[in-house]
Amino acid sequence: MTVFIVRRLMQSVLVVLVVSMILFAGIFAIGNPVDILLPPDATQEDREEAIQALGLDKPLLIQYGLFLANAVRGDLGTSFVHNVPSMQLILHRMNATLELALLALIFAVFIGIPLGMLSGAHPNTLLDRTLMTGSIFGFSIPNFWQGLMLIMVFSVFLRWLPSTGRGETGTILGIETSLATWDGIQHMIMPALNLSLYKISMVMRLTRASMRETLPMDFVKFARAKGLTGRRIIFVHVLKNIMLPIITVIGMELGSLIAFGVVTETIFAWPGMGKLLIDSINVLDRPVIVAWLMIVVLLFISINLLVDIIYSVLDPRIRLSDVKS
Amino acid sequence: MKTRMKALILSLSLIVVAGITNIYAETVTIGMRTNPTALDPHFSKDGGTQMISMQFFETLYTADDKMTMQPMLAESVKVIDKLTYEFKLRKGVKFHDGSDFTAEDVVFSLKRARDIKNSAASFASSVKPVKEMKIIDPYTLQITTKKPSPLLVKEVSRIYIVSHKAAANASTEDFNSGKAAVGTGSYKLVKWTSGEQIVMKRFEDYWGDKPHFEDVIIKNISNDASRVAGLLSGSLDIIDQVPPSDMEMLKNDQKITLWPVSTARLIYLHMDHARDKSPFITDDQGNQLAKNPFKDKRVRLALSKLINRDALISRTLYGLGEPSGQMVPEGVFGYNPDLKPMEYDPKGALALLAEAGYPEGFGVTVHGPNNRYLYDAQVIQTVAQFLARGKIKVKVETMPKNVYFKRATAREFSLFLVGYGTSSGDGMSGLSLVLATYNKETKMGSNNRGRYSNPEYDAIINKAMIEVNEPMREKMLQDAAVIAFGDIGIIPMYFQASAWATRSGIQYNSRRDERTLARNIVPAM
Numbered sequence: 001m002t003v004f005i006v007r008r009l010m011q012s013v014l015v016v017l018v019v020s021m022i023l024f025a026g027i028f029a030i031g032n033p034v035d036i037l038l039p040p041d042a043t044q045e046d047r048e049e050a051i052q053a054l055g056l057d058k059p060l061l062i063q064y065g066l067f068l069a070n071a072v073r074g075d076l077g078t079s080f081v082h083n084v085p086s087m088q089l090i091l092h093r094m095n096a097t098l099e100l101a102l103l104a105l106i107f108a109v110f111i112g113i114p115l116g117m118l119s120g121a122h123p124n125t126l127l128d129r130t131l132m133t134g135s136i137f138g139f140s141i142p143n144f145w146q147g148l149m150l151i152m153v154f155s156v157f158l159r160w161l162p163s164t165g166r167g168e169t170g171t172i173l174g175i176e177t178s179l180a181t182w183d184g185i186q187h188m189i190m191p192a193l194n195l196s197l198y199k200i201s202m203v204m205r206l207t208r209a210s211m212r213e214t215l216p217m218d219f220v221k222f223a224r225a226k227g228l229t230g231r232r233i234i235f236v237h238v239l240k241n242i243m244l245p246i247i248t249v250i251g252m253e254l255g256s257l258i259a260f261g262v263v264t265e266t267i268f269a270w271p272g273m274g275k276l277l278i279d280s281i282n283v284l285d286r287p288v289i290v291a292w293l294m295i296v297v298l299l300f301i302s303i304n305l306l307v308d309i310i311y312s313v314l315d316p317r318i319r320l321s322d323v324k325s
Numbered sequence: 326m327k328t329r330m331k332a333l334i335l336s337l338s339l340i341v342v343a344g345i346t347n348i349y350a351e352t353v354t355i356g357m358r359t360n361p362t363a364l365d366p367h368f369s370k371d372g373g374t375q376m377i378s379m380q381f382f383e384t385l386y387t388a389d390d391k392m393t394m395q396p397m398l399a400e401s402v403k404v405i406d407k408l409t410y411e412f413k414l415r416k417g418v419k420f421h422d423g424s425d426f427t428a429e430d431v432v433f434s435l436k437r438a439r440d441i442k443n444s445a446a447s448f449a450s451s452v453k454p455v456k457e458m459k460i461i462d463p464y465t466l467q468i469t470t471k472k473p474s475p476l477l478v479k480e481v482s483r484i485y486i487v488s489h490k491a492a493a494n495a496s497t498e499d500f501n502s503g504k505a506a507v508g509t510g511s512y513k514l515v516k517w518t519s520g521e522q523i524v525m526k527r528f529e530d531y532w533g534d535k536p537h538f539e540d541v542i543i544k545n546i547s548n549d550a551s552r553v554a555g556l557l558s559g560s561l562d563i564i565d566q567v568p569p570s571d572m573e574m575l576k577n578d579q580k581i582t583l584w585p586v587s588t589a590r591l592i593y594l595h596m597d598h599a600r601d602k603s604p605f606i607t608d609d610q611g612n613q614l615a616k617n618p619f620k621d622k623r624v625r626l627a628l629s630k631l632i633n634r635d636a637l638i639s640r641t642l643y644g645l646g647e648p649s650g651q652m653v654p655e656g657v658f659g660y661n662p663d664l665k666p667m668e669y670d671p672k673g674a675l676a677l678l679a680e681a682g683y684p685e686g687f688g689v690t691v692h693g694p695n696n697r698y699l700y701d702a703q704v705i706q707t708v709a710q711f712l713a714r715g716k717i718k719v720k721v722e723t724m725p726k727n728v729y730f731k732r733a734t735a736r737e738f739s740l741f742l743v744g745y746g747t748s749s750g751d752g753m754s755g756l757s758l759v760l761a762t763y764n765k766e767t768k769m770g771s772n773n774r775g776r777y778s779n780p781e782y783d784a785i786i787n788k789a790m791i792e793v794n795e796p797m798r799e800k801m802l803q804d805a806a807v808i809a810f811g812d813i814g815i816i817p818m819y820f821q822a823s824a825w826a827t828r829s830g831i832q833y834n835s836r837r838d839e840r841t842l843a844r845n846i847v848p849a850m
Contacts, residue, residue: 030727030728031727031728031730031731032730032731033445034445035727035730035731035734036726036727036730037369037371037445037446038445038446044765044768044771045450045453045768046446046447046449046450047771049447049449049450050444050445050446050447053442053443053444053445053447054443054445078443080443080445081362081369081445082362082363082497082519083362083363083365083368083369083443083444083497084363084497084498084501089519092519093519093520148550148551148554151550151551151554151558152554155554155555155557155558155560156554156557156558159558159559162558162560163551163554163555163558163560164356164544164546164551164552164554164555164560164561165521165522165544165546166518166521266547266548266551267548267550267551268551269521269544269545269546269547269548269551271518271519271520271521275520275547276520279360279520279547281727282696282725282726282727283727284727
């Protein structure tokens, strides 16, 4: 197990290095940040000064070298736009994104799995068909439209929930979060729901499929024959067996919830990481874009590792061996 | 029983108090499209950051709602000789921390703006003409320039005055946290959450007219639909940059009032004046033309006549624009009342094109950004339709601004759409940056991406650059505009308009410079 983890970590370093190279070259090719950052009435003189101030006058390879040298020391550069270290900027926004992703994940798990099980346990009934048709809506409605509709219904017409922002925050265990106040929670419900509708549908369908696959298996029949109650069979034995694929998918989706909540964050003006990325791309704030993507790559790698570990815990048949595949 | 009674009275009185504060809670919540990069007023001169700086900080002079210069922290300025200006400063002005405003703060702020590090858009060039600053007494400051600089007062008036005590050795982060963000403005900072909101409070010791609302929250909401939804749901009291497509709906809503204004941002077409063969000009078969038609004034004039500015504004922009025939709108220094927008005249245009040797037109690609100006991509498509009426075969290509401007500056295009916003209230900058002959050494014409060049025009502009007599300078700018626009150096189309929307009951005193200032929000009459 230790060998496995160490090896995976070493692979990660390589991945991060390659990603940083691609990123740097890619961002260099897009455009010159000075064109965007300077106001239209800037003079040629301003331009040259800005280019120098941002270190853009050096050749690409030297810029990359400087970046790597600083990155090793934990400094991912200072934002061109905000004049604060990009790491600090991203970590500050991370809280907001993580709490949203977490709530969305909770929705996905605690709504998706029970509904999927219900559906799977009673296939081809009216309930099953309603849920399955509903789930099609869940993952085919465009995220931005769905968000706007939520706002229209719950904020504009019903006036139940606030439409934008993070609301009041409090601290739980020293972490600043909206979950600490009622106002904050109210602000979170809609964006979290918007993020999770797709995930709920997916988890639901996955759970249903697994249920359908598992229910006819011998061990279920055996358990029935043994006289176990239906409830015990489903919630203990079947649930354990269907969890594996669901955990894989949820793990992967958690990464995307954190990294790509851009649309939701923009619509609900949620001050999270996704919005930071889009804002930074729009003004070509190179240090922030690079730092952001590096952090997300690391995040994905660690989540995948974590999923593999949970896997082995859930199913003792799986060994985390050093397979060269 | 007694305790219950007490509890009842207590809760009742609480309700009453809550009720009263509800009625008189003078809080206003603004939905703002832009987001400040920092609260350090010297760090970046981008619009979004300045809009926030202006809430807390003030300048020597300032542009009023119509963009005419008015005294603010300075009471008057006297030109002593060609190189020396004497500012009389306002007395009795307090900083948010209670200290007095004096000449020392001005000197400190100007120096700080000049020396700011890591900034892509610093104010350094505004302070560059300054050679020496001499404090005569706490309320008199003499500034000597290196060479005659007629724009000096306007340039130093771009610099926000910070407290020399609170901001001594302050970094950008000190401003962001609020520690150093001590100004003389009518509001003071309570708390900034980057990317989300700015909370501020009225400054009770403000020297001028106090703003109406005591508590103001600015929410930074870049998404147009979310901003409108926020207003409709009642969580926002006022929003800026109303999207044109929602104008009609909001106009018909009884609970909403619109406050439109046309701005000083000119949207114009720039064309390649310099090259004999321009990259995107073709014949009918799509082969590059050997001759660049834009070098012929008749062709340029024809293009301008083909554009139906009124239709463009009413149909494509939902009324959010004002036709233009020059660089700046009325009220801005250098505006020439004789220069009218070009009349729509397709027949005349066809005749001109035929005369110039293009009776069957030619092929051209119009380039433009698709996320920079109000409805830019749609405007370019509309322009293409207009040009097609002159038998010009038009292709349209739009791209995100971060890609577009790099290519436009590298002169990769033949005909392209750009905007220029005059932010200083002085027409000089636009005329010298957009239309003067490009010259890397003298830094003239740096926005002249079409390389228009006219020696007669350059001569007047060069003279105006060193003229300190204001009426004479104004005449020069007006004359220069007649030459350049008579020559169709660029094709001016319209001043982009902007609108605020408020819930009924409050009013926004709209500003030409598109700034959303809390102090301009007042109860409706």
